[in-house]
Amino acid sequence: MMNEQDEAFRRVHDLVAAKLDGAATAEELAELKQLLHDEPALREVYVEYIQDTASLRWSFAHTTVPIEDDAVAEPYGSLRVASADAVEARATQRSRPAWRALLAVAAAALIGAGTYLLFFAGQGSGPAAGGPAGPLAASEAAAQAEESAAADDPNVVAPAAGERAASVATVTRTIDAVWENEREFPELSRLQVGQEVALRSGQIELIFDTGVEVVVIGPAHFKVNSHESMFSDRGTISARVGAAGIGFTIDTPTARVIDLGTEFGVAIGDDGETEVAVFQGIVDLEYGSSPDADADRRRLNKGEALRVGANGRVDRVMAIASDRFPVSASVRPSDGPETPIIRDVTDNIRAGDSNKFYRIVRSGLHEDSPAFVDRDHQWNSLTDKGLPLDLEGAEYVMPFNDDKFHEDLAVWVDVGQPANFYVFYSDSMDPPQWLKDDFVDTGVDVGLDEAKSVYHKNFALGAGAGESVDMTFSVWKQEVREPRVVQLGSVNKHRATFGYNMYGIATAPLKAKPIAAEVVQ
Template sequence: MAEPEPSPDMNLLRQLTLQKCNGDLTEEGAERLSQLLVSSDLARRTYFELTTVHSQLDWDLGSVSDEVASLLKEQLEDADARLPSPSSADSTRPMVWMVAIAASILLMAAGAWWRLSRPGDGPGARIAQIDDADSKAAVLGSVTELVPQSRWSIGQSAVAEPNVFRQGDTVSLDAGGIKLSFRSGAVAILDAPVTVNMLSKDRVRLIRGGIMIDVPKGAQGVAVETASTEVIDIGTIYSVRLAGRKTEVVVFDGEVDLKSTTTPVAGTDQQLESKRRIHAGEAVQVGEDGTLSRIVSVQRSSIQGQREFDPTKLVIASVRDNNVRDDFYSFYEVVPGGMGEDAEAFVDRPHEWNGVDTGGMPAYLVGGDYIKTFNNDKVADDLQVDLTLQRPATLYVLLDNRVEPPDWLLATFEDTGDQIGIDEVPRTEEFTWERLDDNPQVGAGHSIDRNHSIYKRVVKQGGAVSLGPNGNVPTEHARREGLVNMYGVVAVPLDQPQVQ
């Protein structure tokens, strides 16, 4: 028989929730609130009853938000003395009290507005137009199972539908993976274990685990917040993951604005807010004190990458380099089994690998693990890239034909004589890259802009392998303008039959 869920400290929960709504929650309080929410479904439901009420009032009553907050505080403090201690056998009673409290706050707040505003002017006009349907939790989107036998739950005080999520819902995924399709067009990929709270149509709060957000062109974005970090997308694909008390943010496409709370000012309780824009190909870890550090190597799960692979057969375990620069956050992405036609070549460019003709790329590369390097590092003379291989492998380096082969490559690799092409996406005047309907094109031999030579090395046992910088750029103009590509890396298990 399953052990009953421990009862949360409801008084503390309401106090911390109010502080969160008012924007004065301390770092210690945020940590305690997160613990309460992770430990109890009842706590999560109560939390979102309160935050939903606060958010709705703040939206509808705008100019009297301070008075609303004061009324909410009075009601909650009064409720502390009246609300019975919850038990697992009677988990619905706190919700009844929350509804009653919400109703009284709405009445009092409405009265406060009429005292402070003239008829027909300001927020009161909006209140008069609120339809009964708006008082119900709005449907934000639908749920799709990505992995057979995935286990998830969706809880809200009044509604529980397994394939629909609403404003205020808590979505908990314990096994497998699911896709949340927002009505706005955005998509969220959840990979177990993860718990996320649906705050509104364009905002979620991550409680545990990680989430990947994909916002197609023309869709409304979705912001993700954690206890100390807020990520606001600007038309992008990005992921957010909790790592203990730290938050990891990876931008795969587009840009995000990252807000974090810094260490309190010396001698005060005042915390400063830091804001930074993170671009495609960058990954950061936000510490407890708000400091940012670089995440060097990234690997999407099979669910996030929407590509099945056997984790026991991975070849490339990790990638590191010797870059030590301030404000430098570029990452390498390891793509297990991902090499093939139209595979993205770089983390910071939408260029793609393809066969140089319609016959396709060399068959021995197809299905190999490969590394998406960052093209911004193509002219770094002192670069060293260190790979960790989990097993014996054949390692391939794909070198741009416009550069001279570097000494380290000639000394440790052999030229296969084969070529692979790149389908490049043109750069705009703003130095950004935007996919067009006809560029890049699909398939081998189409729209090939550059050729790369394929070099090969047999690594007979797993372990560390070091690679050096890109080859010398022949002209100063080409070097200054970056008119070459960084090399690519592919690894194929040595015990896999080599197809010529």
Template sequence: MNEPSSNPPDELRLRKLLDIALSGAQTDNEALELRELLDQRPDLRPAVAEQLRVHSLLQWEMARPSSDDAGSLCGPAAVAEPAPRADVSRRAWGVWIVTLAAALGGVMLWSALPRGGAATASIGQITPGADLRLATNTSAVVDADGLVPGVLGIDAGSLAIKFASGVEMDITGPAECEVLSGMRVRLTHGQATAQVPRWARGFTIETPDVGVVDLGTRFGVAREPNGKTDVVVFEGEVDLKSLPSNTAKPFERRLVQGEAARIDRDGAMERVFQVHGDWTGNGWSTSRPAGHETLISAVWDNLWASKSVSYYQVLPGGLVEDAPAYVDHPHEWNGIDESGLPDFLRGAEYVRTVNDFRYLGELAIQLEIAQDANLYVLFDQRVAAPAWLKAAFEDTGELVGLDEDAWHGNPGFTVESGAGRSIDNTFSVWRRSCRAGEVVLLGSVGDGREARAMYGVAATPR
């Protein structure tokens, strides 16, 4: 006899939510509650998986025609491809079953369904972007905006996908991918960006080189013309895994927020030093787009892939109130009071640096200047200005603030919106004039171990 559950209310609520889902009357809030409950109570997943399997078989058994309906048909051929009853909606049922399967950790139960069943039901919807032109071999789009397993080719433009599992993915063309399920996509070429809720962990984008397995995050994958795969983690974590077909040299590697790598089929990894594009949208690139005008054309340092795979991000016009300061920490730049950022810095091009580099005494960052510019370094006032800064830059006397969000050192911190609010540390602003083509060398924050944050970098036209 089974022992009573240590938390019966959860089990009772789970049964009620399942009954509602199976009846087809589930609301969006109830679907979210079910996902979150299964996320919090993984011990309940096996029972749900079994109930889903049984329900799948019963649902499709009920859809078989009776002997009276079969007419003159007889034998196995009469029931090989049954037509569903009129009151059974394959589309609606297929959507919620994918959602529930995602909540169970990405375990898809298509094998429990009879042939010709819900595997062809819609598993999401698409929203066309500007100038979208689909390739002629596209088979994954039905009814104008419905998504089913199949090939998705984009000759030009982009589109957004909202999977029933809750995953949101943008694909930028030219690109081609095979949508295998609501939890797995195979990208042949092109670029994809995915935003994955925690209950859909396990969502995977494969390329011919590597499988990128989400751990609850926002990340980008690009299959490059050189035959390698670029992976960029904007938030959270992903696992890079060799494909099952690659038995010669299996590998596995985890990337976290602020890291980017270029990887080949054997698992050889190169560091991607710079990611272009903004931090909120999906217009990113690991190569500088043609005609992309910047003041800082390139950023790199003296740390190679064996030491770090963190990246820098150059954002033209990006230095505004609440602009994220680092690629690896959720802190923000702000004016120190209500007057806001200094006038000469507003709308400046700036570099999101790596906050975890603040204690690396050997660090040397190089910046290639594309146009005549004023270059600025925002330096933490808790630390004495190092010799390289005082020798090549002048102190403007202006200050900017850093609003820190929660991190392991200060889990109680939060960020607020607006100038002068929630300022945790102040930074002095240093300036130097630079000419087009010049390469500027920046050093480390210093050798001390006092509390500190990594410096910021900005540029304006001269």
């Protein structure tokens, strides 16, 4: 027989599931609010429930989980989480039919700590009562329950006298992680302010309570400074920041990277050299004698990258391979070639004229692949038959579309093995002489699906082969029979000031031609 606490938790769960299902009545919503208001112990259980479901949602967001609709709930047990298996098992126990557990998992994005604040703002918690504000409210409420357990945890840095360390992030995944100093952080570990993590090799993924997603590849060392900042003096880090996490900051020995809602990467060398690349959105980069007062600042937009040297010198990063910065295992693209074809890309654009980089995409060209680092345009086949030639899966380069404005442009592509080298050139422009001299028109075409812009307000991206193609590009080819650098030039000046695009670049392994057998007399 269930006790009153078990019954109360079951009722809270059912009410939350009904809310997510869109079936909760006004009376049920009021009942949920009242239950959480009247029972402090139940609020603590509710906060832990939010944390557990948020971790589940992160871990299984890209995983198909088979669910039997007739699964029957077992009596509820302790809510303390010891392992991922225990979390998954408990998710099944908590639900009436098991599909409601998955609704609860999805709840984290919609209710999470925000629901907690909605219920208690002005009632002894939240900004109105001097309590914690924003998404951190849930973790602050749960920190009391974690404090005693953390006292015996050797991974937790002791807080300063008179202070209580707050847990602000969760380790969501580890991949082949080898730790320094025998201090391990298994999946679902909570990281506190002041926590230091040293990773000899492998990958660790974590999510801050503000929703900021961070992926780190070793060797790396970082420290959690607060719910919205971290410091790293070694390692390669990628971060994805939503609206709730704007302002998230990564400090390094030579720079400070301040997010303004974006996806970006930071690589820190052993000497403190810091490389910053922006894949979506905007970041502010501060550098100088101190990353605090009177520091120099540059704003980096999508497709831009800079390197701050150990001596404080700032340089443009010309090319970044897609495997340079880590990505979450749950969204990792297919692996690229065992031996990369393109080793580097450089150009003759003068320092200061541009901060944009060429992105070398190892995972290959596919339908709806992004075409340029500074636009959302996509490459597509013209029909539903798929990409022509050997372009499917080809290693390719994302130039920046603004390259088209450089009339004397020279681009050098370092090819490391025999390959078919392709250039996609728009049919809206006459082919330049360098293209006609060194390449052959294959007679086949690919399409560009252009995103909405200030120039094309009615455009929208489609999905799939042959869908929403706005411009046709001829595919030109050159055979590169041995490793060498291929030089490309500028596009012919277009009659319009807008409505045309930079060319594309792709490579595929050059297959050896069979040698004819000798005729024996």
